[in-house]
Amino acid sequence: MSEPADLRYRRVILKLSGESLAESGKRGISGTEMATISGQIKLAHASGCQIAVVNGGGNILRGAQFSGANATVGEATAHYMGMLATVINSLALQDALEAIGLPTRVMSALPVDKVAEKFIRRRAIRHLEKGRVVILSGGIGCPFVTTDTAAAQRALELDADVILKATRVDGVYSDDPEINPHAVLYDQLSYQDVLTKKLRVMDATAIALCNEHRKPILVFNFKREGNIVRAVRGETVGTWIGQPSDSQTQ
Structure with a gap:
């Protein structure tokens, strides 16, 4: 795949929450939301960027909802259920992308060979090089690990330029902007800022992993039309998390 001169990032991990596939405040999968996200991904892909998607499963269920003394499902089992939810979302996103002509592969850290390929690092890279969008499901195949950490792990394995x-x-705001109208939007943060300020961006394990390997994170609003394209081009959108010397504003 050719790389246009204005393309900042050669390869990215796009981290989507499960809730991004549902209508606001609802559960399940929305065809409208799927179509919107798919259209944005197609535009970003057309810019020449190689895209791997890691999605969550919170629109279907979260492992944490079964925690507590009165839980009838064991915590490890609940996490596996959450991983399967990400597979469901990945299959839906695959069909939505292919319906608009974008070649796609779903790869899973859990063995579900009837519907998805097993995640193999070199095969995933080859798919990306062939111009296919790769959807990475099943977390990392182990319980007690969030999909945020899975995104960080896959970014390292696939040598992505940014998450x-x-x-x-x-x-990233100083507080929940939907509750506190005076919350401050940060343009740039260090990994340590995120941890010390206890900002709810990604879990601490994911932030620590990115910090250790100097893998930057760009947090942005995908609901604004064209923002995924702007992000892969390195335009100033959202909040940059990483080393100041790696800032997107350079």
Whole structure:
């Protein structure tokens, strides 16, 4: 695949929450939301960027909802159920992308060979090089690991230039902007800022992994039309998390 001169990132991990596939405040999978996200991914892919998607499963269920003394499902089992939810979302996203002509492969860390390929690093890279969008499901195949950490892990394995963390707000705020109208939007943060300020961006394990390997994160609002394309081009959108010397504003 050719790389246009204005393309900042050669390869990215796009992290989508499960809730991004549902209508706001609802559960399940929305055809409208799927179509919107798919269209944005297609535009970003057309810019020449190689895209691997890691999605969550919170629109179907979260392992944490079964925690507590009165839980009838064991915590490890609940996490496996959550991983299967990401497979369901991945299959839906695959069909939505292929319906608009984008070649796609679903790869899973859990063995579900009837519907998805097993995740093999070199095969995933080859798919990306062939111009296919790769959807990475099943987390990393182990319980007690979030899909945020899975995104960080896959970014390292696939040598992605950046993790694009798609949200419904414009970036990282000092507080929940939907509750506190005076919350401050940060343009740039260090990994340590995220940890010390206890900002709810990605879990601490994912942030620590990115910090250790100097893997930057861009948190942005995917609901704004064209923002995924702007993000892969390195335009100033959202909140940059990483080393100041690696800033997108350079």
